[in-house]
Amino acid sequence: MVVEMKFKATPSFLKLEKEYAGMPSRLESAIIEALGSAGEEVKRFALKDSKMPKWRGKLGASILTIKVGKRRVKVGPNKAIVPYGRAIEYGTKTSTPPWSQIKKWAESKGIPAWPVYRKLRLKGIKANPFLQRAFKG
Numbered sequence: 290m291v292v293e294m295k296f297k298a299t300p301s302f303l304k305l306e307k308e309y310a311g312m313p314s315r316l317e318s319a320i321i322e323a324l325g326s327a328g329e330e331v332k333r334f335a336l337k338d339s340k341m342p343k344w345r346g347k348l349g350a351s352i353l354t355i356k357v358g359k360r361r362v363k364v365g366p367n368k369a370i371v372p373y374g375r376a377i378e379y380g381t382k383t384s385t386p387p388w389s390q391i392k393k394w395a396e397s398k399g400i401p402a403w404p405v406y407r408k409l410r411l412k413g414i415k416a417n418p419f420l421q422r423a424f425k426g
Contacts (some may be wrong), residue, residue, distance in 0.1 A: 328354030
């Protein structure tokens with residue numbers, strides 16, 4: 290996952306939480322629900338981002354919001370579907386992707402594959418922080 294959202298309890302919230310001792314589980318559920326909604330909003334913004342790669346549509350379709358802690362969720366592409374999600378978000382120094390994938394991509398764009406493959410091997414992938422842009426709204 291790429292973007293993490295955490296609920297940070299303020300002193301006044303902690304006081305309120307103690308005051309209403311019977312409500313913490315309902316309150317906790319509301320916090321997680323709100324974080325989940327915020328994660329879905331980040332996904333919506335990412336899908337609208339004109340700079341997000343959309344070659345086959347797998348990257349956008351794989352974006353998930355996952356609860357990872359008591360008051361934390363992570364938003365990002367599913368690694369099982371698109372293992373290259375982090376490489377797109379953060380970039381890489383050098384990369385050796387499968388030739389067959391580069392060839393398919395280059396053919397779909399009508400450009401020669403070898404220069405693309407060579408550039409990726411020598412220079413890597415330039416970062417395209419589509420989730421960070423979406424998070425900032």
